[in-house]
Amino acid sequence: MSASADRESAGEAHGSASEPVLSVRDLRKRYGDAWVVDGVSLDIRHGECFALLGPNGAGKTTTLRLCLGLVEPDGGTIRLAGHPVPAAARRARANVGVVPQFDNLDPDFTVAENLLVYGRYFGMSRAQIESRIPALLDFAGLANRADARIQTLSGGMKRRLTLARSLVNEPDIVFMDEPTTGLDPQARHVIWDRLRQLVARGTTLVLTTHFMEEAERLCNRIMVMDRGRIIAHGAPRELIAREVERHVVEVHGDGLDEWAERRAPALASRVERSGDTVFLYTPDPAGALSALEAESGLRYMHRAANLEDVFLKLTGRELRD
Numbered sequence: 386m387s388a389s390a391d392r393e394s395a396g397e398a399h400g401s402a403s404e405p406v407l408s409v410r411d412l413r414k415r416y417g418d419a420w421v422v423d424g425v426s427l428d429i430r431h432g433e434c435f436a437l438l439g440p441n442g443a444g445k446t447t448t449l450r451l452c453l454g455l456v457e458p459d460g461g462t463i464r465l466a467g468h469p470v471p472a473a474a475r476r477a478r479a480n481v482g483v484v485p486q487f488d489n490l491d492p493d494f495t496v497a498e499n500l501l502v503y504g505r506y507f508g509m510s511r512a513q514i515e516s517r518i519p520a521l522l523d524f525a526g527l528a529n530r531a532d533a534r535i536q537t538l539s540g541g542m543k544r545r546l547t548l549a550r551s552l553v554n555e556p557d558i559v560f561m562d563e564p565t566t567g568l569d570p571q572a573r574h575v576i577w578d579r580l581r582q583l584v585a586r587g588t589t590l591v592l593t594t595h596f597m598e599e600a601e602r603l604c605n606r607i608m609v610m611d612r613g614r615i616i617a618h619g620a621p622r623e624l625i626a627r628e629v630e631r632h633v634v635e636v637h638g639d640g641l642d643e644w645a646e647r648r649a650p651a652l653a654s655r656v657e658r659s660g661d662t663v664f665l666y667t668p669d670p671a672g673a674l675s676a677l678e679a680e681s682g683l684r685y686m687h688r689a690a691n692l693e694d695v696f697l698k699l700t701g702r703e704l705r706d
C-alpha cells in the first residue's frame with residue numbers, strides 16, 4: 386500500500402500544507418472512439434487562480450468533472466484536497482465549492498433557503514448555515530434579497546448567488562465552469578471583483594472560460610487545452626512573451642485584399658487573416674505603421690499582443706462547434 390493510500394485509510398483529511406490542493410497525472414477519458422481527455426497532468430497549489438482555456442469541445446468541462454469525481458476516468462490519477470478521486474470523491478468534495486456552467490438554483494425556494502438547502506448536503510446544521518448566511522448574502526450583494534424568489538433575480542444576481550452558495554462549506558478550492566458566460570459587461574465586472582476578493586482571502590480558484598480577458602485579469606496560471614491535450618501552460622505574460630510577437634496591428638478597409646497580398650508580408654513576421662481583418666504580428670511595428678499611414682483606404686489599430694492572440698495562434702481561427 387502506498388503512503389498516500391495509508392493516509393487515506395487512516396482517515397487523515399486535507400493532506401499536508403505543501404501538497405498541491407489538486408494533483409492530476411495522465412488523466413484520460415474516452416467517449417466511444419474519441420479520447421476527450423488524453424493524458425492531462427497538472428498541479429494546483431493553495432491560493433492559485435488557475436484557468437483552463439480551450440475551444441468548444443476541447444475537454445475542459447470533462448476534465449473538471451473528472452477532478453470532482455463526477456465522471457469515471459479511463460486512466461490516470463487524481464488527488465483533490467488530500468483525497469484520491471474518484472475513490473474518496475465525497476470526502477474530497479466536502480472541502481470543495483462548485484459553480485456549474487448553468488445556474489441550478491432551486492426555483493421553489495427563496496435566496497436564503499437555497500443556501501440553507503445546499504449547506505444541508507454537506508451535513509451542516511441549520512444553525513451553522515444560518516450563521517453564515519448574512520456574510521454570504523453580503524458577498525453576493527444580495528443582503529436585502531434574502532426572502533426573494535429566484536425568478537425575481539437578474540442573471541447577474543443568480544450567478545452571484547450560485548457563487549456564494551459554493552462557499553457555504555468554506556471550501557479550500559472552488560471550481561467554476563465559465564463563471565461569467567451569458568452575463569453583460571457590468572455583471573461580469575462584479576463577478577470578477579468577487580473572484581478577486583476570494584483569491585485575496587486565499588481561496589484556490591480553478592475556472593474554465595472562453596474569455597481571454599477574464600483569464601488574463603484574474604489568473605496567475607493558465608493551461609490551454611485542445612482535443613483533450615494540454616498544448617500550452619504558464620503565467621499569462623509568460624505565455625504571451627513566449628508564443629507571440631509583442632505588437633499587433635489590425636488592418637481593414639478598402640483595398641485590403643491587394644494590400645494583404647502585396648505589402649503586408651514584408652511588414653510583419655507573421656500575417657493572419659480573419660474575416661475582413663488582417664493581423665500583423667511584429668516585434669517592432671514602426672515600419673508597418675509608417676507604411677499604413679500612406680495608405681488612404683485602409684484603417685488600422687495598433688495594440689499590445691494579448692492572451693487571445695496566443696489562443697488563436699495555438700488553436701487556429703476556424704470555428705469549433
Ligand code: ADP
Pocket residue numbers: 416421439440441442443444445446447448
Ligand atoms: P469543453 O468543456 O471544452 O467544451 P467538453 O468536456 O464539454 O468540452 O466535451 C469534450 C468532448 O466530449 C466533446 O466532443 C463532447 O461532445 C464530448 N462529451 C462530453 N460529455 C460527453 C458524454 N457524456 N457522452 C459523450 N460525449 C461527451
